[in-house]
Amino acid sequence: MNRVAPTGILGFPVTPLDDQDQVDELALTHNIEFLLDSGLEAMFVACGAGEYHSLELQEYESLVEIAKSVVGDKVPLYTGVGGNITDALRKAEVSERHGVDGYLIMPPYLIHGEQEGIFQYFNTIASHTDLNAIVYHRNNAVMQLSTLERLARTPQVVGFKDGYGSMELNIEFTQTLGDRFSWLNGMPMAEVTMPAYVPLGFKSYSSAISNYIPHISRKYFDALLSNDKEMVNDIYQEVILPINRIRRQGKSYAISLIKAGMEIVGLPVNSSNVRPPVTPVTKEHYQQLEEILKKAHDKYPVDFTKSL
């Protein structure tokens, strides 16, 4: 097992649902192919953006199976596990059976734990299979350094994904644990905070907007890495900030705004089809996103150039 977490722009495909609330498998295949063709460096299926919270085991398994058949060995494939720990262990087994590279361990369901409990939660799931594991640091799974240091002794744990946003903790972690982990930015619309994360050694991020404008995510990340401040600023002002202003206005826009963006650019997703408590984007926000994307495509037409 290659004990290295993926770096670069990480794709988090949504789970397309049809009008009968069934997973639209053809659409999922198409969308993953689109992300691969756009040069994303890894695929994370059935995670937050993939409506993990609402998937039953059979649906989960078919998502993993489809993703594996499309992704093959082209890029690393990760799944989401977490929530209810018993359920997470079953999903970890499914992931292993289908030969994926690893899983992202999302926070426990609802309950808050002490640091010992958070350690046990992550460690139990990470050591349950031989797959790589990335721990998702956010909400009710916020760690102190000593907890992360303990997890560093578990070989399966290859990555730390921050969705909490404490720069103090991030600096403490990266300074102390350095190369032991790959550091992933998993903040809401991670492009927004990536300029602050790159200097700390975060070499990758989960990108919601890469589901519909992957070429702009790429241009932005390349500009960040090459210190092209003008390009970073242009894309920030023209695309990232305006989309994020909409994103902040909807509690479930981490999912439904992605589906809206995909529908607007012509990908096979019905943005009204989401599962509660997620709600679709309002008409007003949908139209605002349409305008932003139109301008963005005029200024940054699609090209499939992968960074070297």
Ligand SMILES: O=C([O-])C(=O)C[C@H](O)[C@@H](O)C(=O)[O-]
């Ligand atoms: O678990 C997940 O789906 C993610 O972390 C990806 C999201 O797109 C996240 O980066 C966000 O909320 O923008």
